[in-house]
Amino acid sequence: MRMHYNRIAGQNLERLAALSDGIFAVAMTLLILDIHVPEIAQAMSGIIQQPLWASGALQPELALWRALIQLGPRLLTYLMSFLTLGIFWVGQQTQLNHFASSDRNLTWIHLGFLIAVVLMPFSTGLLSGNITIRLALVVYWLNIVLLGTLLYLSIRYAKRAGLVKDEIALEMRSAHERRIISAQIVYAIAVLLCVINTYLSVAVIICVQLNYALVPRIRWLERLL
Template sequence: MEQETNRVEAFSDGVFAIVITILVLEIKVPEEHGSDLWHGLWAQWPHYAAYVVSFLVVGVMWVNHHTIFGHLRRVDRPLLFLNLLVLMVVSVIPWTTSVLAEHLKDDEAAKVAAILYSAWTVVYALAFSAFWWYVTRVGHLFHEHVDKDGARATRMRFGLGAIAYPITVVLSFISAPLALVAHFFIAIYYAANQIPIPLVVEDERLESASDLRK
Protein backbone atom coordinates (compact mmCIF):
# COMPACT_ATOMS: atom_id res chain seq x y z
CA MET A 1 0.00 0.00 0.00
CA GLU A 2 2.93 2.37 0.64
CA GLN A 3 4.07 1.67 -2.93
CA GLU A 4 0.58 2.57 -4.12
CA THR A 5 0.80 5.87 -2.22
CA ASN A 6 4.08 6.64 -3.98
CA ARG A 7 2.54 5.82 -7.35
CA VAL A 8 -0.39 8.16 -6.75
CA GLU A 9 1.88 10.99 -5.66
CA ALA A 10 4.22 10.45 -8.63
CA PHE A 11 1.28 10.53 -11.05
CA SER A 12 -0.03 13.69 -9.38
CA ASP A 13 3.40 15.33 -9.51
CA GLY A 14 3.48 14.67 -13.24
CA VAL A 15 0.13 16.40 -13.74
CA PHE A 16 1.20 19.42 -11.67
CA ALA A 17 4.45 19.65 -13.66
CA ILE A 18 2.59 19.56 -16.99
CA VAL A 19 0.12 22.21 -15.83
CA ILE A 20 2.90 24.57 -14.72
CA THR A 21 4.72 24.04 -18.02
CA ILE A 22 1.60 24.80 -20.06
CA LEU A 23 1.21 28.10 -18.18
CA VAL A 24 4.41 29.53 -19.63
CA LEU A 25 3.72 28.10 -23.10
CA GLU A 26 0.64 30.36 -23.25
CA ILE A 27 2.95 33.40 -23.35
CA LYS A 28 3.55 33.98 -27.05
CA VAL A 29 6.63 35.47 -28.70
CA PRO A 30 5.89 39.09 -29.78
CA GLU A 31 5.65 39.63 -33.53
CA GLU A 32 7.33 43.06 -33.45
CA HIS A 33 10.91 43.55 -34.64
CA GLY A 34 13.66 46.04 -33.97
CA SER A 35 12.99 48.65 -31.32
CA ASP A 36 9.26 47.88 -31.59
CA LEU A 37 9.99 44.66 -29.74
CA TRP A 38 10.03 46.65 -26.48
CA HIS A 39 6.46 47.70 -27.15
CA GLY A 40 5.50 44.12 -28.03
CA LEU A 41 7.00 42.81 -24.81
CA TRP A 42 5.26 45.44 -22.70
CA ALA A 43 1.93 44.82 -24.45
CA GLN A 44 1.95 41.30 -23.04
CA TRP A 45 1.97 42.42 -19.39
CA PRO A 46 -1.45 40.79 -18.76
CA HIS A 47 0.07 37.42 -19.69
CA TYR A 48 2.99 37.98 -17.33
CA ALA A 49 0.71 38.98 -14.47
CA ALA A 50 -1.66 36.05 -15.01
CA TYR A 51 1.27 33.66 -15.33
CA VAL A 52 2.90 34.76 -12.06
CA VAL A 53 -0.35 34.48 -10.11
CA SER A 54 -1.36 31.13 -11.60
CA PHE A 55 2.16 29.71 -11.20
CA LEU A 56 2.02 30.66 -7.53
CA VAL A 57 -1.48 29.21 -7.14
CA VAL A 58 -0.57 25.88 -8.77
CA GLY A 59 2.79 25.75 -7.01
CA VAL A 60 1.20 26.20 -3.60
CA MET A 61 -1.39 23.57 -4.50
CA TRP A 62 1.43 21.14 -5.23
CA VAL A 63 3.22 21.94 -1.97
CA ASN A 64 0.08 21.31 0.08
CA HIS A 65 -0.69 18.15 -1.89
CA HIS A 66 2.85 16.93 -1.23
CA THR A 67 2.53 17.77 2.47
CA ILE A 68 -0.60 15.66 2.78
CA PHE A 69 0.84 12.64 1.00
CA GLY A 70 3.93 12.83 3.16
CA HIS A 71 1.70 11.80 6.09
CA LEU A 72 -0.27 9.05 4.36
CA ARG A 73 0.53 5.39 4.87
CA ARG A 74 -1.85 4.07 2.26
CA VAL A 75 -4.61 5.07 -0.16
CA ASP A 76 -8.05 3.68 -0.83
CA ARG A 77 -10.45 3.82 -3.76
CA PRO A 78 -12.45 6.91 -2.67
CA LEU A 79 -9.23 8.86 -2.15
CA LEU A 80 -8.04 7.91 -5.63
CA PHE A 81 -11.18 9.41 -7.16
CA LEU A 82 -10.98 12.52 -4.99
CA ASN A 83 -7.36 12.93 -6.07
CA LEU A 84 -8.42 12.62 -9.70
CA LEU A 85 -11.05 15.30 -9.10
CA VAL A 86 -8.37 17.64 -7.73
CA LEU A 87 -6.13 16.96 -10.74
CA MET A 88 -8.99 17.48 -13.17
CA VAL A 89 -9.67 20.91 -11.70
CA VAL A 90 -5.98 21.85 -11.67
CA SER A 91 -5.65 20.84 -15.33
CA VAL A 92 -8.15 23.53 -16.38
CA ILE A 93 -6.21 26.40 -14.75
CA PRO A 94 -3.95 27.06 -17.80
CA TRP A 95 -7.08 27.63 -19.89
CA THR A 96 -8.75 30.00 -17.43
CA THR A 97 -5.40 31.80 -17.08
CA SER A 98 -5.13 32.21 -20.84
CA VAL A 99 -8.68 33.54 -21.13
CA LEU A 100 -8.02 36.08 -18.38
CA ALA A 101 -4.68 37.18 -19.86
CA GLU A 102 -6.15 37.64 -23.35
CA HIS A 103 -8.93 39.93 -22.12
CA LEU A 104 -7.40 41.68 -19.11
CA LYS A 105 -7.04 44.99 -21.01
CA ASP A 106 -10.65 44.96 -22.23
CA ASP A 107 -12.67 46.25 -19.27
CA GLU A 108 -15.98 44.45 -19.87
CA ALA A 109 -14.49 41.26 -21.27
CA ALA A 110 -11.91 41.29 -18.46
CA LYS A 111 -14.66 41.11 -15.86
CA VAL A 112 -16.20 38.09 -17.57
CA ALA A 113 -12.81 36.40 -17.82
CA ALA A 114 -12.04 37.19 -14.16
CA ILE A 115 -15.39 35.75 -13.11
CA LEU A 116 -14.54 32.55 -15.00
CA TYR A 117 -11.05 32.41 -13.43
CA SER A 118 -12.34 33.08 -9.92
CA ALA A 119 -15.31 30.73 -10.20
CA TRP A 120 -12.98 27.91 -11.20
CA THR A 121 -10.81 28.53 -8.14
CA VAL A 122 -13.97 28.09 -6.06
CA VAL A 123 -14.39 24.68 -7.67
CA TYR A 124 -10.79 23.87 -6.86
CA ALA A 125 -11.15 25.00 -3.24
CA LEU A 126 -14.17 22.74 -2.82
CA ALA A 127 -12.39 19.79 -4.47
CA PHE A 128 -9.27 20.11 -2.32
CA SER A 129 -11.34 20.66 0.82
CA ALA A 130 -13.31 17.49 0.07
CA PHE A 131 -9.99 15.68 -0.40
CA TRP A 132 -8.65 16.89 2.96
CA TRP A 133 -11.92 16.29 4.82
CA TYR A 134 -12.01 12.70 3.58
CA VAL A 135 -8.41 12.11 4.66
CA THR A 136 -9.10 13.46 8.15
CA ARG A 137 -12.65 12.09 8.55
CA VAL A 138 -11.52 8.74 9.95
CA GLY A 139 -7.76 9.07 9.71
CA HIS A 140 -7.36 5.48 8.59
CA LEU A 141 -4.96 6.46 5.81
CA PHE A 142 -2.49 8.30 8.03
CA HIS A 143 0.78 6.94 9.34
CA GLU A 144 0.51 5.70 12.91
CA HIS A 145 2.50 8.61 14.30
CA VAL A 146 0.09 11.25 12.99
CA ASP A 147 -2.13 12.98 15.54
CA LYS A 148 -5.50 12.44 13.86
CA ASP A 149 -7.44 14.82 16.11
CA GLY A 150 -4.83 17.49 15.52
CA ALA A 151 -5.10 16.96 11.77
CA ARG A 152 -8.88 17.35 11.91
CA ALA A 153 -8.41 20.63 13.77
CA THR A 154 -6.82 22.15 10.65
CA ARG A 155 -9.94 21.68 8.53
CA MET A 156 -11.46 25.11 9.10
CA ARG A 157 -8.20 27.02 8.67
CA PHE A 158 -7.41 25.18 5.45
CA GLY A 159 -11.00 25.45 4.26
CA LEU A 160 -11.03 29.25 4.35
CA GLY A 161 -10.50 29.16 0.60
CA ALA A 162 -14.13 28.10 0.23
CA ILE A 163 -14.95 31.55 1.65
CA ALA A 164 -12.11 33.63 0.20
CA TYR A 165 -12.43 32.47 -3.40
CA PRO A 166 -16.15 33.34 -3.71
CA ILE A 167 -15.15 36.83 -2.59
CA THR A 168 -12.84 37.02 -5.61
CA VAL A 169 -15.86 36.27 -7.82
CA VAL A 170 -17.57 39.34 -6.36
CA LEU A 171 -14.41 41.40 -6.87
CA SER A 172 -14.35 40.27 -10.51
CA PHE A 173 -17.58 42.18 -11.13
CA ILE A 174 -15.79 45.33 -9.93
CA SER A 175 -12.28 44.98 -11.35
CA ALA A 176 -10.45 42.10 -13.00
CA PRO A 177 -6.97 43.31 -11.94
CA LEU A 178 -8.23 43.67 -8.36
CA ALA A 179 -9.49 40.08 -8.43
CA LEU A 180 -6.11 38.92 -9.75
CA VAL A 181 -4.33 40.70 -6.89
CA ALA A 182 -6.71 39.03 -4.45
CA HIS A 183 -5.79 35.62 -5.86
CA PHE A 184 -2.13 36.48 -5.36
CA PHE A 185 -2.63 37.21 -1.67
CA ILE A 186 -4.78 34.12 -1.14
CA ALA A 187 -1.96 32.04 -2.62
CA ILE A 188 0.47 33.75 -0.23
CA TYR A 189 -1.84 32.78 2.65
CA TYR A 190 -1.77 29.13 1.59
CA ALA A 191 1.98 29.28 1.00
CA ALA A 192 2.24 29.32 4.78
CA ASN A 193 1.50 25.84 6.08
CA GLN A 194 -2.24 25.86 6.83
CA ILE A 195 -2.32 22.11 7.39
CA PRO A 196 0.39 21.60 10.02
CA ILE A 197 -0.15 17.91 10.72
CA PRO A 198 0.92 17.24 14.31
CA LEU A 199 2.72 14.07 15.27
CA VAL A 200 2.10 11.84 18.26
CA VAL A 201 5.04 11.67 20.67
CA GLU A 202 5.70 8.00 21.36
CA ASP A 203 8.91 8.27 23.37
CA GLU A 204 8.25 6.14 26.48
CA ARG A 205 11.25 7.63 28.26
CA LEU A 206 9.71 11.09 28.11
CA GLU A 207 6.44 9.73 29.44
CA SER A 208 8.23 7.94 32.27
CA ALA A 209 10.15 11.09 33.18
CA SER A 210 6.89 13.01 33.22
CA ASP A 211 5.35 10.43 35.55
CA LEU A 212 8.31 10.68 37.92
CA ARG A 213 8.00 14.44 38.11
CA LYS A 214 4.39 14.04 39.12
Protein backbone atom coordinates in the same frame (compact mmCIF):
# COMPACT_ATOMS: atom_id res chain seq x y z
CA MET B 1 -13.38 -16.16 0.66
CA ARG B 2 -13.43 -14.06 -2.51
CA MET B 3 -11.66 -10.68 -2.26
CA HIS B 4 -13.61 -7.78 -3.77
CA TYR B 5 -11.56 -5.76 -6.28
CA ASN B 6 -12.66 -2.37 -4.93
CA ARG B 7 -11.14 -3.22 -1.54
CA ILE B 8 -7.65 -3.66 -2.96
CA ALA B 9 -7.64 -1.03 -5.74
CA GLY B 10 -5.83 2.31 -5.52
CA GLN B 11 -3.82 1.67 -2.37
CA ASN B 12 -0.40 2.87 -3.54
CA LEU B 13 0.25 6.41 -2.32
CA GLU B 14 3.64 6.59 -4.02
CA ARG B 15 2.15 5.98 -7.46
CA LEU B 16 -0.52 8.59 -6.79
CA ALA B 17 2.13 11.12 -5.73
CA ALA B 18 4.24 10.33 -8.80
CA LEU B 19 1.27 10.79 -11.14
CA SER B 20 0.40 14.07 -9.41
CA ASP B 21 3.95 15.38 -9.73
CA GLY B 22 3.97 14.64 -13.45
CA ILE B 23 0.61 16.28 -14.12
CA PHE B 24 1.50 19.36 -12.07
CA ALA B 25 4.78 19.65 -14.00
CA VAL B 26 2.99 19.48 -17.35
CA ALA B 27 0.27 21.93 -16.32
CA MET B 28 2.80 24.44 -14.97
CA THR B 29 4.80 24.15 -18.20
CA LEU B 30 1.73 24.62 -20.39
CA LEU B 31 1.05 27.95 -18.69
CA ILE B 32 4.06 29.58 -20.34
CA LEU B 33 3.04 28.39 -23.81
CA ASP B 34 0.33 31.05 -23.84
CA ILE B 35 3.05 33.73 -23.77
CA HIS B 36 4.66 34.26 -27.16
CA VAL B 37 7.88 36.15 -27.88
CA PRO B 38 6.88 39.43 -29.61
CA GLU B 39 8.04 39.90 -33.19
CA ILE B 40 9.68 43.23 -33.95
CA ALA B 41 8.24 43.51 -37.45
CA GLN B 42 4.70 42.95 -36.25
CA ALA B 43 5.16 45.31 -33.32
CA MET B 44 6.52 48.07 -35.57
CA SER B 45 3.62 47.71 -37.99
CA GLY B 46 1.26 48.61 -35.16
CA ILE B 47 2.94 51.98 -34.63
CA ILE B 48 1.10 54.45 -36.86
CA GLN B 49 3.04 57.59 -36.17
CA GLN B 50 6.46 57.88 -34.57
CA PRO B 51 7.79 60.94 -32.79
CA LEU B 52 10.85 62.55 -34.34
CA TRP B 53 13.18 61.32 -31.60
CA ALA B 54 12.09 57.72 -32.23
CA SER B 55 13.27 57.58 -35.81
CA GLY B 56 16.02 55.32 -37.11
CA ALA B 57 17.61 52.90 -34.67
CA LEU B 58 15.21 53.77 -31.83
CA GLN B 59 12.15 52.48 -33.66
CA PRO B 60 12.80 48.76 -32.97
CA GLU B 61 13.48 49.56 -29.30
CA LEU B 62 10.21 51.48 -28.99
CA ALA B 63 8.31 48.76 -30.82
CA LEU B 64 9.68 46.03 -28.55
CA TRP B 65 8.87 48.00 -25.41
CA ARG B 66 5.32 48.47 -26.64
CA ALA B 67 4.99 44.76 -27.40
CA LEU B 68 6.30 43.81 -23.95
CA ILE B 69 3.82 46.16 -22.29
CA GLN B 70 1.00 44.50 -24.24
CA LEU B 71 2.16 41.17 -22.82
CA GLY B 72 1.54 42.51 -19.31
CA PRO B 73 -1.85 40.82 -18.71
CA ARG B 74 -0.56 37.44 -19.89
CA LEU B 75 2.56 37.68 -17.71
CA LEU B 76 0.39 38.69 -14.74
CA THR B 77 -1.99 35.75 -15.12
CA TYR B 78 0.96 33.41 -15.70
CA LEU B 79 2.49 34.45 -12.37
CA MET B 80 -0.87 34.10 -10.64
CA SER B 81 -1.53 30.62 -12.04
CA PHE B 82 1.99 29.36 -11.35
CA LEU B 83 1.55 30.43 -7.73
CA THR B 84 -1.90 28.82 -7.66
CA LEU B 85 -0.60 25.46 -8.86
CA GLY B 86 2.41 25.69 -6.57
CA ILE B 87 0.20 26.27 -3.53
CA PHE B 88 -2.13 23.40 -4.38
CA TRP B 89 0.80 21.09 -5.12
CA VAL B 90 2.18 21.80 -1.66
CA GLY B 91 -1.28 21.26 -0.19
CA GLN B 92 -1.75 17.92 -1.90
CA GLN B 93 1.74 16.69 -1.01
CA THR B 94 1.17 17.67 2.61
CA GLN B 95 -1.98 15.57 2.69
CA LEU B 96 -0.35 12.58 1.02
CA ASN B 97 2.53 12.70 3.50
CA HIS B 98 0.04 12.46 6.37
CA PHE B 99 -1.90 9.54 4.93
CA ALA B 100 -0.99 6.07 6.14
CA SER B 101 -2.56 4.43 3.10
CA SER B 102 -5.04 5.00 0.31
CA ASP B 103 -8.05 3.25 -1.15
CA ARG B 104 -10.04 3.33 -4.35
CA ASN B 105 -12.29 6.23 -3.30
CA LEU B 106 -9.45 8.44 -2.11
CA THR B 107 -7.52 7.75 -5.31
CA TRP B 108 -10.46 8.83 -7.45
CA ILE B 109 -10.91 11.98 -5.38
CA HIS B 110 -7.31 12.89 -6.21
CA LEU B 111 -7.79 11.97 -9.86
CA GLY B 112 -10.68 14.44 -9.87
CA PHE B 113 -8.35 16.96 -8.25
CA LEU B 114 -5.87 16.40 -11.08
CA ILE B 115 -8.62 17.11 -13.62
CA ALA B 116 -8.95 20.55 -12.01
CA VAL B 117 -5.17 20.93 -12.24
CA VAL B 118 -5.08 20.30 -16.00
CA LEU B 119 -7.95 22.78 -16.45
CA MET B 120 -5.77 25.57 -15.06
CA PRO B 121 -3.95 26.35 -18.38
CA PHE B 122 -7.37 26.75 -20.06
CA SER B 123 -8.84 29.05 -17.41
CA THR B 124 -5.57 30.99 -17.36
CA GLY B 125 -5.61 31.46 -21.14
CA LEU B 126 -9.24 32.55 -20.99
CA LEU B 127 -8.46 35.13 -18.31
CA SER B 128 -5.23 36.41 -19.88
CA GLY B 129 -7.01 37.08 -23.18
CA ASN B 130 -10.04 38.67 -21.51
CA ILE B 131 -8.68 40.09 -18.28
CA THR B 132 -11.15 43.00 -18.23
CA ILE B 133 -14.18 40.68 -18.57
CA ARG B 134 -15.70 39.59 -15.26
CA LEU B 135 -16.97 36.25 -16.56
CA ALA B 136 -13.41 35.20 -17.46
CA LEU B 137 -12.33 35.94 -13.88
CA VAL B 138 -15.29 34.01 -12.48
CA VAL B 139 -14.39 30.97 -14.61
CA TYR B 140 -10.82 31.17 -13.28
CA TRP B 141 -12.13 31.42 -9.71
CA LEU B 142 -14.39 28.38 -10.24
CA ASN B 143 -11.27 26.44 -11.22
CA ILE B 144 -9.72 27.41 -7.87
CA VAL B 145 -12.96 26.46 -6.06
CA LEU B 146 -12.87 23.03 -7.69
CA LEU B 147 -9.25 22.51 -6.61
CA GLY B 148 -9.99 23.53 -3.03
CA THR B 149 -13.22 21.53 -2.80
CA LEU B 150 -11.56 18.29 -3.89
CA LEU B 151 -8.65 18.75 -1.48
CA TYR B 152 -11.18 19.36 1.29
CA LEU B 153 -13.12 16.22 0.34
CA SER B 154 -9.84 14.32 0.36
CA ILE B 155 -8.92 15.15 3.95
CA ARG B 156 -12.49 14.66 5.17
CA TYR B 157 -12.79 11.27 3.52
CA ALA B 158 -9.35 10.15 4.70
CA LYS B 159 -10.24 11.01 8.31
CA ARG B 160 -13.57 9.19 8.11
CA ALA B 161 -12.03 6.12 6.45
CA GLY B 162 -9.16 5.92 8.93
CA LEU B 163 -6.46 6.52 6.31
CA VAL B 164 -4.62 9.25 8.25
CA LYS B 165 -1.49 8.27 10.17
CA ASP B 166 -2.14 7.60 13.85
CA GLU B 167 0.64 9.92 14.98
CA ILE B 168 -0.96 12.92 13.25
CA ALA B 169 -2.71 14.88 15.99
CA LEU B 170 -6.34 15.95 15.62
CA GLU B 171 -5.27 19.61 15.60
CA MET B 172 -2.98 18.98 12.66
CA ARG B 173 -5.78 17.27 10.77
CA SER B 174 -8.11 20.19 11.43
CA ALA B 175 -5.41 22.62 10.29
CA HIS B 176 -5.71 21.20 6.76
CA GLU B 177 -9.44 21.92 6.70
CA ARG B 178 -9.14 25.40 8.21
CA ARG B 179 -6.50 26.40 5.69
CA ILE B 180 -8.57 25.26 2.72
CA ILE B 181 -11.76 26.93 3.96
CA SER B 182 -10.07 30.22 4.86
CA ALA B 183 -8.29 30.32 1.50
CA GLN B 184 -11.52 29.79 -0.41
CA ILE B 185 -13.22 32.56 1.55
CA VAL B 186 -10.40 35.00 0.79
CA TYR B 187 -10.41 34.02 -2.90
CA ALA B 188 -14.17 34.60 -3.04
CA ILE B 189 -13.78 38.07 -1.50
CA ALA B 190 -11.04 38.86 -4.03
CA VAL B 191 -13.28 37.84 -6.94
CA LEU B 192 -16.14 39.97 -5.62
CA LEU B 193 -13.86 42.97 -6.04
CA CYS B 194 -14.19 42.53 -9.81
CA VAL B 195 -17.40 44.55 -9.43
CA ILE B 196 -15.02 47.48 -8.99
CA ASN B 197 -12.20 46.37 -11.30
CA THR B 198 -10.92 43.01 -12.52
CA TYR B 199 -7.31 44.13 -12.14
CA LEU B 200 -8.03 44.80 -8.47
CA SER B 201 -9.29 41.24 -8.06
CA VAL B 202 -6.19 39.82 -9.74
CA ALA B 203 -3.92 41.97 -7.58
CA VAL B 204 -5.62 40.79 -4.36
CA ILE B 205 -5.44 37.14 -5.45
CA ILE B 206 -1.71 37.49 -6.13
CA CYS B 207 -1.18 39.13 -2.72
CA VAL B 208 -2.99 36.25 -1.02
CA GLN B 209 -0.89 33.74 -2.95
CA LEU B 210 2.34 35.50 -2.07
CA ASN B 211 1.27 35.35 1.57
CA TYR B 212 0.88 31.57 1.30
CA ALA B 213 4.14 31.16 -0.61
CA LEU B 214 6.35 33.48 1.46
CA VAL B 215 4.58 33.04 4.83
CA PRO B 216 5.33 36.53 6.19
CA ARG B 217 5.09 36.91 9.96
CA ILE B 218 2.03 39.16 9.97
CA ARG B 219 0.00 38.22 13.05
CA TRP B 220 -3.49 39.07 11.81
CA LEU B 221 -2.82 37.23 8.52
CA GLU B 222 -1.52 34.17 10.38
CA ARG B 223 -4.73 34.06 12.45
CA LEU B 224 -6.92 34.45 9.35
CA LEU B 225 -5.08 32.08 7.01
